[in-house]
Amino acid sequence: MPVNRLFFSAGEVSGDIHAARLIKALKERLPQGEVVGLGGRFMALEGMELIDGDVSLFSTVGLTDSLRFYERKKKSYERATAYLNSHPVDGVVLVDNQGFNIPLARFCYEKGIPCVYYMPPHVSIWGRWNAPKLMEWCKHLFVSFPEDAKVYREYGNHVDYYGHPLAEEIRLFLAQSGHPEQKTVMIGLFPGSRYQEIENLLSEMLLAVKNMPQEWRVCLALSHPDYEQMIREQVVNHGLTKRVEFSYDARAVLFQSTVVVASSGTITLEAALFRKPVILGYRISPLSYLIGHLLLKEKLIGMPNILLHQKLFPELLQKDWNHRNILKWIEFFLSLSDEEKKRYDEAYDALWRLLLVEGGHDKLASHILSVFGLWDESSPSM
Template sequence: MKYYIVAGERSGDLHGGNLIREIQKLDSKAQIRCWGGDSMKEAGGVLVKHYRDLAFMGFYEVLKNLLTIRGFLKFCQADILKFQPDAVILIDYAGFNLRIARFAKENGFRVYYYIAPKTWAWNAARTHKLRKYTDRVFSILSFELTFFEKYGVNVTYVGNPLKDAIRSFEPDTSFRENHQISREPIIALLPGSRKQEIQNVLNTLLEVVPHFPKAQFVVAAVGNLPPSYYDSVCSHSQIRIVTDETYQVLSVANFAIVTSGTATLETALFGVPQVVVYRTSTISYRIARALIRVPYISLVNLIMDAEVVPELIQQDFSVENVVAWSKKLLKDTKERENQLQAYASLQEVVGDRPTSRIVAEEIINDLLPN
């Protein structure tokens, strides 16, 4: 059968790659075209567009690039029509993928949404579109079920695909030696995977470094961005830059400062205490504040419905606040112990399902004639 998969971000590419591998195990004749990145390409998908071209974040930034995004939409729609897939599989990336869902459904294609849009957090009206333009939705957050079912969405909880990725990870025993990471403690800096995140976060994180003269800082860089984005770090003797090896960094880290996103949950599942930071443009932040209906932004806190990890957002994201929390969580303190205990509960909530395999089986069984 033929599958068309669309992911627009780094995390979506990771999960898309694992999904492609599972589809191929079950369907030896699978033909797969995809929008994603290196993970999906390495898994065997024919890569149409790399997510590095699609990584616009924030309301203002999206508006500035609206013509470019519309061009991508038209290109994607035309490519789907030409390919004539048996299934269109959309991974997260709601602003783009909900439009593709509508187009695909109106043109008679089966539409599956993997990693549901977070319409419960803002703009619940979009949930009606999810019901109308998808055949099935695969949720990776258990608390979403009640919300989506209330709107009549055909939703199935499949567990969290990060467990698939972490389960297959093998630590490199020579990692520290290879990257000349000799000091302890090790503080991981995860500034994000998109250019706006790096620009909004990294320089503030660098100002934190002098406050911990004995620590080794390791920046988890990403290869989809030009190395020049990390130029401000290169000359700092206390910092190492490691590219596309985030899990290796987390496997040796004592503490992490993490930009809000999928990385917050990954860090927690690795058992690394963390403080979450986030900053966007003033316009985007004001719009978000007016629309968002949930009390937290990090996945860890959302899943646990409690402030497990501190969130320093916008004006609260200051050097002083980051340093204060880092000192509390780097040492053997009550705050660190409480966070680690909450992580143990988080592991139980997330579970250990083979998510990628489950999604592949559900889609293929759905497509096969009865």
Template structure:
């Protein structure tokens, strides 16, 4: 069968690539065309556009880039019709993908949504539109099943694909030596994959190196940027950058400072105590505060439904607060142990690996029923 997959950011590229592997197992005749990144490109060379030309975060950023977004939508619609797949598989990225779902449904193409839009966070009435334009919703967060049920929509819970990625990752036992890292304890810095995130968060993160000289701070570089790009944020501070080795970095880390997003959950599942940080355009944040109706911004706290990790947002994300919280994680044994115990509870909520395989089997099964 022919599968058209749209993933618009780094996390979607990861999950999309694992799903492609599983679809090859479930359907030996699987053919792909996709919007995604390097990981998906490793599974199929039939890429239409890289996610680095698609991802814009924040209300203001979206408005500024509206022309590019509309051009991408037009291009995607034309390409979808030109290739007419058996299934359109949308991976997260709701601003773009819900519009594509509506278009595909109107043109008789079966729509599968893998990794639900966060409709539970704001404007919950979007579920009514989703019910009309999505044939099958495949959820990865436990609480989403009951949420959709309240709106009269049946969905499939497949588990979380991060468990697949973490359990199958080929960890490098020589990570430190291969990357010229010494024996000092490592603190991982994960400033995100978007330009806006990195520019706002990394300058605050790197300050910690001078405050904790006994530790070794290492930046997880985004695949869409070269090493030179990160130099402007270091201000002369010697901090190495590693690319494509985030799981290895976390596996070797004593603590981490992480941009809000999928990486916060990955960090928790790898048992690394962390601080979650976020800084956005002030206007975007002001709008979000009015619209978003959730207690937390990190997936760790959302799934646990309690403050497992500290969230430093906007003006709270500053040198003083980062230093205090990092000191707690590194030097307060009780504080650190409590976070790790909460991680154990999170593990129980998340379930077992196999989300990609379960999702692939459901998609192939549903298509076989037509």
């Protein structure tokens, strides 16, 4: 008999946010259901019991960079498996965070615990070897890029694409917000949701700010309260306390921005869906960069660029991430010709066509519950 308990495993801040929205949709359909597992503050706000505190801060990118939180992640993995060994659950929902969740998928498979993977690895871009084993270990996969579904389906049919959740959410936000008042240029800064990103990227952002016209507004989006002090310290050290505004509302910052400067990640896709030009960058250890460059199918890292199969937005990697290049590209986007603006508008339209599926999030939530035997099409909506 069902125990009405689901176990979630999410890692980075973006995964925490996506998982939280999914938990809300699931609990609307299963109001007596219990949700426990690994995640962060957004999942906790939706009623999930965190068995190991907020783990969203311990995410890294790169093979060598991942050693920083190895012991902490090992502890989380041990807590997760111990919980699953001692508590009955109807199913496990894995969200992104592949370095952690792929081993957990195998554990669930070996223990006979049904699991689904929401936002599994982007095998159309790199790591194709993950596709056959995840299709074996998981009862169902729910991808966020349409081309990933094509790769996974080479190994089975239990994979679906219901659009990217950002598209539905941003469409609703824009419908409620109208049009921004662009009285002056505003530069939105998004230094990242990982310690390594803030440490490696923020300083060059701030050096760029020091060279911007005084009439421009600059607003920096904070992704987590634990990062605020280290960010404010850098702003103080650069003498920019009166120059840089702060906000925890990332979408409000995107909405008001003229140009976005961001760490490569989900935020770059959000910026493009807001129809805002984005200058994206990343720095990791040289060895991690070399390995990653060799493994990438397309030599692109920005989500909107990958989806469009072209370097529409600049990717400033390693030494190319510097304040001079940031300023150069800001000036480029501020001086687009009408023909160039048309090209970008067409690209934004293409992204919306790719990522928006009507009612996709509701379909996703119902499908996940049906995989675990907790929902069927005749069930009344809550």
